Amino acid sequence: MSYETIEIKKEGAIDWLTLNRPERLNVMNPLMCDELQDYFGRLQFNHAVRVVILRGAGRAFCGGYDLKDAAGVSAGPVPGMRFQRQVSEIYLRMHRAPQPIICLAHGATTGGGFAFALASDVTIATPDVKMNVAMVKVGLTGCDVGISYFLPRAVGRSVAAELMMTGRFIDAKRALGLGLISEIVEPEALESCGRALANDMLKTSPLGLRLTKEGLRLAIDAGGLEAAVALEDRGQILCASAGFFDEGIAAFMEQRQAEYSDD
16 A cells, blocks of 8 residues: 555565654644554554564654644544544554554654554664553543553553653663563664564464464453463464464574464
């Protein structure tokens, strides 16, 4: 597909998805929302793409939603809800996507940009990253675009309440300590670090990787340990029955890279 506000670069089984409005700190507008919805919606049955790396062009990752294009949120209950879901649906589709999403965050990662980092599976950030729940600072609630779901699960109730009720910024060091990001790397190493992580993911079996993302997503909301284990058991037997376990053991014994089929 041809997009105007995002750029897709294909590198084997990796898609590099770049938010591409650098002159506006990659803030979202209605067109970007439509394009991101389209991209993430297509991933469900796109088995050629196994990992997505999400990044922002220019000096920031994403500064949230473009306030110059945000009048729809105040247009009344019916059009306002439609406007709101145009944004929030992006994060739902990210969460549903079977591919792991690696977020490379730098500079402003605020509001909807912070939600991108939260909705991703792994986030790596530069020392200059600044994250916050920006919505609460402009008269709205801190419960927006999945943040009330993702944030307390990542950092616990107390810290989530602090951030969502104040809009306070947190820096890379605190984000790492809270477990919001996996690693802090210098800007010049951000791309190579993301690629290395994606390549490690690609060494796994395609089905195993998809089931790992799905299993982790469902286990977070599981009613208890027994529900999570039942799901894990099914995933393991599906992978083993497909021959991936035999190939993985053989590759380990022969000290070679495993070759997994996705057919």
